[in-house]
Amino acid sequence: MDFNIITRVESHAVDLSKLGLPAIKEESDKEVQEQLEDVDDVERQTLSGERVSGIRASEQKKFKFDGTSKSRKLMKSSKKVQFDKKSTQKHEQVPYERHYEDLWGAITRNIGKGFMLGYGGKVSVNVLFQLLNFIRGRKVNLDRRVVLQTARDYGVFFGLLLGINNGIMYQTRERWGKYGDKSKLNRYRGYLAGFLAGISLLWVPKESRKPIIIFAHVRALELQYRMAARRGYVPCFEDADTLLMSLASASMIHSWLFSPSSLDPSYVKFLSIQVPVPLPIVDALARMQAGLPIDIVALNKIRAEMKVPLLTIDPLGYDKLPPGEIVHPGQTFLRFFTVSFLSGVKKALPVYLPVFTLPVLLFYPLSLVKAPVKTLSRTLSGVLRSTVFLALYCATGVSTITLLRQFGVTYTNLGRFAHISPAIAGFMSGLATLIEKKSRRIELALYVLGKAIEGRTLQLSRAGMLPNFEGADILVFMGSLSVIMHAYVRHANMLRPSYHSVLCRFFDADNRHVFIKSNDPAEKGEHNTGTDKS
Secondary structure, three states, X not given: OHHHHHHHHHXXXXXXXXXXXXOOOOOOHHHHHHHHHHOOOOOOEOOOOOOOOOOOHHHHHHOOOOOOHHHHHHHHHOOOOOOOHHHHOOOOOOOXXXXXXXXXXXXXXXXXXXXXXXXXXXXXXXXXXXXXXXXXXXXXXXXXXXXXXXXXXXXXXXXXXXXXXXXXXXXXXXXXXXXXXXXXXXXXXXXXXXXXXXXXXXXXXXXXXXXXXXXXXHHHHHHHHHHHHHOOOXXXXXXXXXXXXXXXXXXXXXXXXXXXHHOOHHHHHHHHHHOXXXXXXXXXXXXXXXXXXXXHHHHXXXXXXXXXXXOOOOOOOHHHOOOOOOOOOOOOXXXXXXXXXXXXXXXXXXXXXXXXXXXXXXXXXXXXXHOHHHHHHHHHHHHXXXXXXXXXXXXXXXXXXXXXXXXXXXXXXXXXXHHHHHHHHHHHHXXXXXXXXXXXXXXXXXXXXXXXXXXXXXXXXXXXXXXXXXXXXXXXXXHHHHHHHHHHHHOHHHOOHHHHHHHHHHOOOHHHOOOOXXXXXXXXXXXXXXXXOO
């Protein structure tokens, strides 16, 4: 279920925001400046501790901002403070409004905030999954131990993540930030902060680390590719997300057929439910492509239910049968594909209906009152698109392997090269993502890519081709988080708006601390987040 929720919340929220609903966004410099002009006076200090030259010391002592209406009235009745534009010339430093008084304050406040967010977020997710079970008619368990399961661990994890990252960003801002882009240490502060903050994953239970690592790793790969494409190192073209989905599906479906134990058990179960043919037929299909004997007894049970003649062949004599006799007996290929697609629609509809309706009911209930027709049409359109996508994805995968067998792609003819048929089937299945909206395709591709990497990594590790040592997962997460934080600090335009908005809520960058920026590019330091310098 995490697959269905994670890959759709982002784009569904974007759809609802088009209805005029409030969206999460970072305040612009203009809005911040207007807020500053509306208050009486703020104690501003520069990196070196000097006061802003446009404010007299007497005026700073006279006014003290406490956010009350009384202070605003006092501001109106007195001489309004004007900032001298000349104070932002080269010889003067950029004034800062700091979020924290010192390093200890930055660390402790972020740890406390992160713990509450991590603890509350995990409890909310646990309750949400129980709600989904209730909607689908499954057993619901609201026991205290189930609701609070691993909530404390995730609270400590997220608290340390924010505390370490934001503490390092705060401390290095004054030490290295004054050198601007001339200092490599200043350029790569985001790398350092993200890398060291990744140690916080040690507080997450081992069995729960893999989804977090894969989520961060594939998005770090995406950012690396985007930055390389901007410099012209790799090609960038339309529908690259669909190509990525096809390539990832080729690897994932190959692993699912020949090595299902290398994939996440919950994901294998999800695919086993959505596949349009019974599991004994899927197992027989994998064995036929590998040249192994098939289970005649299990297949005959299925054929008895389908009311077709039973098999009386040798377990290795399947290539002597007519094409398609094992997978779709008594049906033509076109009829089998149509029946598989319709069966997939019936299975996929209960999956996506709550995924699209719950966010509306929980987070955007007013949209049903303000614009009921538009909200319902967008929700139903999303359900229909995703249902058709998943049904076509599964039907294409099984049907392609059967079609390739009719064209001679069998173990008898090609030997071990017959293993290529599931990869081709996965590639063709990935093209079904063209049905989805453009904004959702990359999330689908990244999710399947994560599953493909997970399967291949475990297979290579079992074969002794990859080093397997304690703490390797932590190092991968630390490296992935360092790339993400570097992009957030230095190349914010490489991040998708939804991810950038979330990061701005929790992680510090210089543009969260500077309220007045210099017009001199040399003094802006890291505010030029879209610079081509690394």
